[in-house]
Amino acid sequence: MNTPSNAVPEFSSHSQPVAPAAVSPARVMYWSVRRELWENRSIYIVPLIAAGIFLLAHLISVVFLRRHADTAWRPGSAQAGDAFATHYEIAAALIMGTALIVGIFYSLDALYGERRDRSVLFWKSLPVSDLTTVLSKLTVPFIILPLLSFAITVATQFIMLLLSSALLLGSGVNLSALWTGASFFHVSLVLLYHLLTVHGLWYAPIYGWLLLVSAWAPRAPFLWAFMPPFVICGLEKIAFNTTHCLDLLKYRLSGPNAPEPQGPGMDYMAHLIPQHFFTQPGLWTGMLVAAIFVALAVRLRRYQGPI
Amino acid sequence: MASVIEAHHLRKVYGTTVALDGIDLHVEEGRILGLIGPNGAGKTTALNAILGLIPYEGQLKVLGRDPWKERDELMRDVSFIADVAVLPRWLRVSQALDYVEGVHPRFDRAKAEGFLSKTTIQRGSRVRELSKGMVAQLHLALIMAIDARLLVLDEPTLGLDILYRKQFYDSLLNDYFDGRRTIIVSTHQVEELQHILTDLMFIDRGRIVLSCSMEECESRYMEVMVRPEQVAAARALRPISERQVLGRNILLFDHADRQQLAALGDVRTPGIADLFVAVIGNHASGSVGAAK
Numbered sequence: 001m002n003t004p005s006n007a008v009p010e011f012s013s014h015s016q017p018v019a020p021a022a023v024s025p026a027r028v029m030y031w032s033v034r035r036e037l038w039e040n041r042s043i044y045i046v047p048l049i050a051a052g053i054f055l056l057a058h059l060i061s062v063v064f065l066r067r068h069a070d071t072a073w074r075p076g077s078a079q080a081g082d083a084f085a086t087h088y089e090i091a092a093a094l095i096m097g098t099a100l101i102v103g104i105f106y107s108l109d110a111l112y113g114e115r116r117d118r119s120v121l122f123w124k125s126l127p128v129s130d131l132t133t134v135l136s137k138l139t140v141p142f143i144i145l146p147l148l149s150f151a152i153t154v155a156t157q158f159i160m161l162l163l164s165s166a167l168l169l170g171s172g173v174n175l176s177a178l179w180t181g182a183s184f185f186h187v188s189l190v191l192l193y194h195l196l197t198v199h200g201l202w203y204a205p206i207y208g209w210l211l212l213v214s215a216w217a218p219r220a221p222f223l224w225a226f227m228p229p230f231v232i233c234g235l236e237k238i239a240f241n242t243t244h245c246l247d248l249l250k251y252r253l254s255g256p257n258a259p260e261p262q263g264p265g266m267d268y269m270a271h272l273i274p275q276h277f278f279t280q281p282g283l284w285t286g287m288l289v290a291a292i293f294v295a296l297a298v299r300l301r302r303y304q305g306p307i
Numbered sequence: 308m309a310s311v312i313e314a315h316h317l318r319k320v321y322g323t324t325v326a327l328d329g330i331d332l333h334v335e336e337g338r339i340l341g342l343i344g345p346n347g348a349g350k351t352t353a354l355n356a357i358l359g360l361i362p363y364e365g366q367l368k369v370l371g372r373d374p375w376k377e378r379d380e381l382m383r384d385v386s387f388i389a390d391v392a393v394l395p396r397w398l399r400v401s402q403a404l405d406y407v408e409g410v411h412p413r414f415d416r417a418k419a420e421g422f423l424s425k426t427t428i429q430r431g432s433r434v435r436e437l438s439k440g441m442v443a444q445l446h447l448a449l450i451m452a453i454d455a456r457l458l459v460l461d462e463p464t465l466g467l468d469i470l471y472r473k474q475f476y477d478s479l480l481n482d483y484f485d486g487r488r489t490i491i492v493s494t495h496q497v498e499e500l501q502h503i504l505t506d507l508m509f510i511d512r513g514r515i516v517l518s519c520s521m522e523e524c525e526s527r528y529m530e531v532m533v534r535p536e537q538v539a540a541a542r543a544l545r546p547i548s549e550r551q552v553l554g555r556n557i558l559l560f561d562h563a564d565r566q567q568l569a570a571l572g573d574v575r576t577p578g579i580a581d582l583f584v585a586v587i588g589n590h591a592s593g594s595v596g597a598a599k
Contacts, residue, residue: 023412031409038402039395119395122446124360125387128410129379302378305360306393 028128032136033144040106043140047149050098051156054091058160061087062167087160092153092191099149100199103141107210110137111301112221118306130301134211138294141207146195154188197277198255205286206252208293215300218307256280309336311457311489312357316365319352326352328513329365334506336456337486341500342493343583344510350493353510354461357491358387370456383412386450387459391466392442396435400428400445407449419452422482440471447475451483458483460492464499472496476503497579507579509586516590529560530577531568541571548585559585 037043111134114120123133213225233245256277277283314332318325327349334340344350356363359378367374372381394403400423408416423430426444434442443464450458464472480503484490494500507524509517519527533541533556542549544567546558559577560568568574577585 023410028410031406034409035402035406038399039397114395117395118390118393121360121389121393122395124378125358125382125389126407126410127379127382127412132379303362305355 023127025132028132029136032128032132033139036110036136036140037144040109040140042102043106043145044148046102047095047098047152050094051091051152054094055156055159055163058087058091059163059167062164066167084160084164088157088187091156091160092187095149095153095156096195096199099145100203103145103199103207104210106145107137107141107207108214108221108225110140110211111215111297111304112217115304115307120304120306130298134215134294134298134301138207138211142200142204146199149199150188150192150195153191157187201283202252202256202286204290205293208290208297211297212293212300215297215304251282252286256282310334311336311338311370312491313368314357314366317353317356317367318364319349319356319361320364325513327356327363330510330513330515332515334489334491336489338505339484339490339492339503340506340508341497341504341579342491342508342510343495343497343579344493344516345587347512348510349513350510351461352513354387354389354459354491354493358385358389358459360389384455385457385459386453386455387461388446388450388463389459389461391463392439394434394442394446396433398434399430400432400434401430403434403445403449404430407453411453413454414449415452415454419448422448422451422478440467443467443471443475447478451478456488458488458490460490460494462494463492464494464496472499476500479503497583501579504579509583511587511590517586524582525576527562528577528582529563529565529568529574530557530581531560531572531574532557533572537571541568544568547589548581550581557581 114123210225214221217224229245229249233243233249236242236245310333312332312334314330316329317327317332318329319327330349330353332353342350342353352361355361356367357369357374359369359374359376359381362375369381370384374381398406404416404419407414407419423445426441426448428437428441428445434445437445447463464475467475476499479490492500492504504521506520507517508515531541532552535556538556541556541558544558544560544563547561548559550557559581565574
């Protein structure tokens with residue numbers, strides 16, 4: 001991999017730089033992302049802790065359920081299945097919410113932390129472009145956290161099912177309802193789709209904004225990220241008595257318009273029609289705004305030194 | 308000889324402060340240049356411009372590239388230690404090796420492992436667990452394992468004790484420098500550097516005050532410990548500085564006749580530190596006088 005040093009001609013002209021020995025961009029990207037995971041172990045530890053706490057709570061509820069199985073739950077009742085379906089949703093929501101919070105704090109610190117601890121001087125001494133660095137940092141909330149929370153959620157739900165089945169075996173609770181009512185595959189598919197589209201694509205401008213603030217803020221990136229939207233919304237309300245800014249924020253934070261649920265027996269698969277999502281203009285303007293924020297963050301990283 | 312750095316009217320202004328006042332710089336391959344100046348003289352600014360860390364005015368080519376526009380490409384051939392203790396505190400030694408091996412095309416892992424095996428640094432340690440001297444050793448091991456053409460060191464030994472400082476420069480000279488690489492080092496601890504430099508550059512308030520090779524310096528500047536009865540005669544030869552050590556007067560001359568000086572006392576080559584104090588001191592008082 002290394003050019004033998006004596007192979008370089010003794011009299012090399014300054015007008016012809018040494019032919020660059022290349023490392024493929026994919027390899028640089030791979031190591032940059034791994035670097036992020038080394039530094040921020042909270043990316044996977046925090047969602048795992050959330051999953052662990054959830055499993056513990058679930059275990060307690062199942063033990064309770066078993067004790068009262070004779071009185072509270074009649075054999076074959078659908079109530080147990082309903083309770084479990086609720087638990088799945090809570091598990092998914094808990095892990096997704098945790099991952100979202102991790103993503104926000106990660107993005108805010110991503111380009112600020114390296115300036116604060118001066119390590120940016122080390123990273124910049126290596127042949128890694130600012131674009132690669134910023135994109136590798138964007139990868140974490142944009143791709144890694146959604147996929148990770150999907151994997152952890154599915155694993156948690158599976159463990160939950162196994163645990164409950166083992167504990168409730170012979171208690172009279174209808175176990176088959178657990179497995180069929182859960183429709184494991186459908187739920188997982190909807191979850192993955194939701195994570196990739198909403199947490200990845202729809203929230204992209206939010207991550208872009210956080211990275212931009214992180215690249216720019218002289219101190220307190222958290223304040224710089226959250227104060228301007230509040231101030232602008234407040235000023236708008238006072239000056240014009242309108243709420244466009246607030247509506248815009250709500251629109252972005254609440255996620256894209258989902259198709260109306262059709263009663264309790266709604267078809268999960270209806271969520272999965274990409275047409276509903278990809279035809280929303282909000283998605284594309286969001287992506288454009290995210291691209292602008294990220295481009296600005298790349299440019300800023302070039303100018304910013306340690307603070 | 309191929310030129311490694313070519314700067315023309317290099318200028319950098321921060322707000323109203325002129326950090327670099329249009330300097331010209333020409334560094335050839337195979338030199339070890341010491342960049343010496345008081346705090347705030349513009350040393351770090353000059354080095355940062357060379358490394359593509361800050362934008363600048365004027366022309367600057369490093370290994371034929373524009374550092375500001377092509378920093379990442381340039382960093383394949385240029386290594387730098389910008390400051391002591393810039394390695395992130397969470398990084399493990401093994402991770403540092405993995406990462407640099409992963410992203411740097413000219414990194415020789417075996418070499419870095421070899422340097423590290425001479426130290427007491429454990430592979431599993433995090434940077435925060437290492438002493439300041441060990442962090443410097445680790446950083447140097449990483450940098451020396453990169454087959455770069457230009458190495459820039461900005462105050463690389465600040466805050467290290469004398470043993471580490473000596474070891475640092477010894478390994479740099481013995482295990483890294485091969486006569487074809489170029490090294491630029493800025494430091495305050497000039498005495499320890501004296502014997503490894505080939506070129507010397509004094510910089511003060513954004514301007515180059517003195518630039519010469521060590522041989523030129525040695526033939527140009529002479530220091531005489533003057534016998535008491537001949538002090539007046541020596542002063543008549545217009546020394547650039549005079550100081551007293553243990554009651555003896557030591558006068559420093561620029562471009563003087565060695566024979567003539569030998570008649571006044573013991574002639575020797577001045578240390579860089581004394582030369583620095585004399586030249587920078589004169590530069591400061593000279594410009595104050597000019598301002599009046």
